[in-house]
Amino acid sequence: MGGNPRRSELLEALGLTPPPPHCPKCGAAMAFGALGTQAFVGGASWYRERSAFAVGGEPIVQRPLGGMVWIDGHRCPQCRVLLLDY
Numbered sequence: 680m681g682g683n684p685r686r687s688e689l690l691e692a693l694g695l696t697p698p699p700p701h702c703p704k705c706g707a708a709m710a711f712g713a714l715g716t717q718a719f720v721g722g723a724s725w726y727r728e729r730s731a732f733a734v735g736g737e738p739i740v741q742r743p744l745g746g747m748v749w750i751d752g753h754r755c756p757q758c759r760v761l762l763l764d765y
């Protein structure tokens with residue numbers, strides 16, 4: 680018995696393309712992409728609140744590549760919601 684090829688193909692397909700997350704506002708499937716922003720000095724940090732001099736943040740992307748910070752994630756363009764993985 681060599682197993683069921685259709686089942687293994689399905690598992691492989693599921694492993695390669697996991698289902699996208701759903702938008703927390705409208706519930707629609709979100710589209711994969713990357714947030715890109717210029718960062719010539721330092722990387723990207725997370726702040727619990729906005730700071731006039733950008734102090735007290737937690738660095739989440741240390742070294743920009745070619746002056747750009749890239750953060751993979753998903754987006755719902757209808758609700759203008761980003762879900763970022765860093």
Ligand SMILES: [Zn+2]
Binds near residue numbers: 702757
């Ligand atoms: Zn949405």
